[in-house]
Amino acid sequence: MELLCPAGSIPALKAAIENGADAVYVGLKDETNARHFAGLNLNQMKLAEAADYVHKHGRKLHVAINTFAHANSWEKWRRAVDDAVLAGADVLIIADLAVLAYAAERYPKVERHLSVQASATNAGAIRFYQQFGVSRVVLPRVLSMQQVRALARTTDVELEVFAFGSLCIMAEGRCYLSSYLTGESPNTAGACSPAAFVEWDEQDNKLESRLNGVLIDRFGENEKAGYPTLCKGRFSVDDEIYNVLEEPTSLNTLSLLPQLYKEGIASLKIEGRQRSPAYVSQITRVWRQAIDAVMTDPDAFEVEDNWNSVLASLSEGSQTTLGAYHRKWK
Amino acid sequence: MKFSLGPILYFWPKQQVFDFYQQAAESDVDHVYLGETVCSKRRELKLDDYLAIAHMLREAGKKVTLSTMTLLEAPAELRELGKYCDNGEFDVEANDVSAINLLQEQGLNFTAGPAINIYNHQSLRRLIDMGMTRWVVPFELSRDWLQDVLQHNLIDTVRDCFEVEVFSFGHIPLAWSGRCFTARSENRPKDQCELCCIKYPEGREVKSQEGQQVFVLNGIQTQSGTRYNLINQLPGMNGLVDIVRISPQPEGTFDWLQRFRSNINGEHPVTLTSKENNGYWLQLAGLATG
Numbered sequence: 001m002e003l004l005c006p007a008g009s010i011p012a013l014k015a016a017i018e019n020g021a022d023a024v025y026v027g028l029k030d031e032t033n034a035r036h037f038a039g040l041n042l043n044q045m046k047l048a049e050a051a052d053y054v055h056k057h058g059r060k061l062h063v064a065i066n067t068f069a070h071a072n073s074w075e076k077w078r079r080a081v082d083d084a085v086l087a088g089a090d091v092l093i094i095a096d097l098a099v100l101a102y103a104a105e106r107y108p109k110v111e112r113h114l115s116v117q118a119s120a121t122n123a124g125a126i127r128f129y130q131q132f133g134v135s136r137v138v139l140p141r142v143l144s145m146q147q148v149r150a151l152a153r154t155t156d157v158e159l160e161v162f163a164f165g166s167l168c169i170m171a172e173g174r175c176y177l178s179s180y181l182t183g184e185s186p187n188t189a190g191a192c193s194p195a196a197f198v199e200w201d202e203q204d205n206k207l208e209s210r211l212n213g214v215l216i217d218r219f220g221e222n223e224k225a226g227y228p229t230l231c232k233g234r235f236s237v238d239d240e241i242y243n244v245l246e247e248p249t250s251l252n253t254l255s256l257l258p259q260l261y262k263e264g265i266a267s268l269k270i271e272g273r274q275r276s277p278a279y280v281s282q283i284t285r286v287w288r289q290a291i292d293a294v295m296t297d298p299d300a301f302e303v304e305d306n307w308n309s310v311l312a313s314l315s316e317g318s319q320t321t322l323g324a325y326h327r328k329w330k
Numbered sequence: 331m332k333f334s335l336g337p338i339l340y341f342w343p344k345q346q347v348f349d350f351y352q353q354a355a356e357s358d359v360d361h362v363y364l365g366e367t368v369c370s371k372r373r374e375l376k377l378d379d380y381l382a383i384a385h386m387l388r389e390a391g392k393k394v395t396l397s398t399m400t401l402l403e404a405p406a407e408l409r410e411l412g413k414y415c416d417n418g419e420f421d422v423e424a425n426d427v428s429a430i431n432l433l434q435e436q437g438l439n440f441t442a443g444p445a446i447n448i449y450n451h452q453s454l455r456r457l458i459d460m461g462m463t464r465w466v467v468p469f470e471l472s473r474d475w476l477q478d479v480l481q482h483n484l485i486d487t488v489r490d491c492f493e494v495e496v497f498s499f500g501h502i503p504l505a506w507s508g509r510c511f512t513a514r515s516e517n518r519p520k521d522q523c524e525l526c527c528i529k530y531p532e533g534r535e536v537k538s539q540e541g542q543q544v545f546v547l548n549g550i551q552t553q554s555g556t557r558y559n560l561i562n563q564l565p566g567m568n569g570l571v572d573i574v575r576i577s578p579q580p581e582g583t584f585d586w587l588q589r590f591r592s593n594i595n596g597e598h599p600v601t602l603t604s605k606e607n608n609g610y611w612l613q614l615a616g617l618a619t620g
Contacts (some may be wrong), residue, residue, distance in 0.1 A: 030592065066451065068447055068449035068453075069449060069450045069452065069453070069476065070450060070475075071451050071478035071479040071482065072478045073451055074450055074451070084528045095447070096447070096449070096450070096451030096453055097447075097453050097456055098453040098455075098456055099452075099456075101452075101456060102452075118447070119401075119426075119447075120425070121398070121401060121402060121403050122402045122403060122404075122405075122408055122425075123405070123408060123428075123433050124402070124408050124409070124411070124427075124428025124429070124432060125402070125424070125426060126430070127431050128427040128428060128430055128434075129427070140401065141508075142506075142509075143403055143508065144403075145401040147403050147404060147575065150404070150405055154405070168508060169507050170505035170506060170507045170552070171505070171507065171508075172399050173447060174400070174401070174445055174447075175504065175505040175506075175507065176469055176470045176502075176505065176616065177453050177504050177545075177552065178502045179546075179613065179615070179616055180470075180504050180554055180610075180616035181616070181617060182504070182615050183609070183613070183616070183618075187447065187449065187468075188449070188470060212615055214542060214544060214617075215539055215540050215542070216538075217539075218539055228471075232453045233538075234539065235536045235537060235538055235539070235544055235545070236536070236537045236538075236539060237515045237534055237535070237537075237547070238515075238534075239534055242449070243512060244511065244514075244515065244536050244545075244547070245507075245509075246509075279506045287458030311378065314343055326518055327519075327520075327521060329508075329509065330508050330509045330510065330519065330520035330521070
């Protein structure tokens with residue numbers, strides 16, 4: 001079972017490798033990936049440096065080219081594939097079926113993984129994408145453990161699941177909430193609730209967060225104010241104000257590790273290319289220990305308290321959840 | 331320019347569905363989409379009921395397409411999808427690539443629904459080569475974006491092989507989740523939802539803390555808070571769009587159909603209210619009007 005860690009910079013990539021990641025995923029410095037944030041990601045030169053470093057340590061580099069190509073700049077996505085391969089990427093993570101087809105036809109020997117943004121949530125969808133030679137599918141965070149198990153037992157493709165980090169509660173690649181409020185979505189711009197649209201304001205001792213002018217949340221003096229990711233805001237239904245879609249919380253699947261391991265899940269993905277090298281170090285260290293423990297003896301595996309406390313301290317709102325893996329969450 | 335009725339997105343009692351399609355049969359709508367696309371637990375109507383309605387509509391001169399589920403998670407849902415794809419007489423709208431896979435295996439043509447992610451000419455051409463004969467454009471794409479896709483040589487040369495349809499009226503489906511937000515709004519877990527969404531024939535309204543309509547909850551689907559209305563954009567669709575989709579509402583659907591028809595060339599424009607938007611088509615934030 002592979003530990004796949006995020007990196008938005010060379011220092012974060014080194015932190016991941018030094019702390020035990022089996023593979024690291026990165027993106028190019030443009031809208032071809034779903035974490036297109038200012039100051040983040042690697043240019044062509046840095047990408048080659050990243051590949052060198054990772055290979056010297058005997059690990060793998062995955063490059064996410066996982067947004068949907070625009071009709072007027074298709075070349076940019078094609079070039080991203082060319083650049084990633086040229087730099088030495090071991091794996092391309094792709095969502096757009098034409099980009100996938102291009103990679104399969106032009107570089108058949110470079111491994112292709114189906115991005116979570118392609119929303120493959122069932123065996124039929126996986127079969128559809130197998131015509132493009134994908135060797136692995138990253139599963140959306142909408143499936144229960146029972147559903148993950150059923151899939152693992154019916155498909156011959158490797159499965160990768162999200163193990164920790166920010167929790168998308170919608171089927172990824174099929175969520176336009178962000179473009180509805182701002183005009184920019186993960187699919188079209190590689191970003192959700194983009195920072196350029198965020199405003200903070202103090203009104204009557206309440207801190208207000210807005211996204212493109214729409215009030216996402218209001219925080220009292222003793223409340224911890226989180227980033228206004230729109231699906232984590234407090235809205236009202238019939239005059240009751242609550243987190244209508246989801247609380248600010250992070251996904252944490254430590255307790256599911258033995259089950260995921262027994263079902264032969266190929267890879268555990270840690271979310272967070274936008275996070276700091278220090279964050280990546282801490283998260284990677286915990287997950288390395290946990291995966292080593294489960295691989296040594298899955299039946300004797302127990303989640304250590306200090307792992308959970310480290311992870312909670314690095315989570316949104318200091319809360320974690322099993323998300324959709326746990327049926328009751330739904 | 332032709333008009334279609336999209337699949338009913340909400341959970342209505344069986345009789346209401348029958349009555350709606352009786353009206354559809356008597357209306358001058360050209361195309362009708364039938365089927366549950368949101369939640370597989372909604373089973374007021376079974377496939378046989380939809381097929382009976384499909385026959386009735388076909389006899390009334392309508393072109394009928396069976397719409398299929400968008401978010402499929404369980405093997406039982408795939409088996410049900412298989413029955414729709416194997417119906418043997420009506421075209422199918424694929425809202426997930428698993429449906430495309432099934433239809434492709436049988437060598438059948440298909441409609442690519444709006445939740446299939448086609449954002450460029452290259453992907454569109456791949457689907458055309460797989461047997462796509464109608465493309466319902468993704469919700470968040472603008473007129474300019476659509477034009478960019480269609481003007482490429484790769485598409486222009488096969489433009490007579492497929493129709494272009496645009497979702498033009500109704501609350502926009504914006505997201506699908508493993509979680510049921512209507513059940514959550516009633517403090518029920520999804521497994522004990524008791525199909526409570528049947529109480530909300532146009533979903534549950536979500537407002538910001540200062541009263542702005544932000545979203546509508548429709549089971550596992552989240553919709554736009556305000557209603558998409560492209561009635562004034564119809565003249566700009568001529569030559570670009572073949573079919574204009576009206577999403578069924580509990581009230582007024584057929585009146586709006588008439589209003590749309592009478593504004594094809596801009597003769598009868600309508601002033602949008604604050605409960606409507608047209609932002610996506612104009613390449614603005616979805617909730618905006620322009």
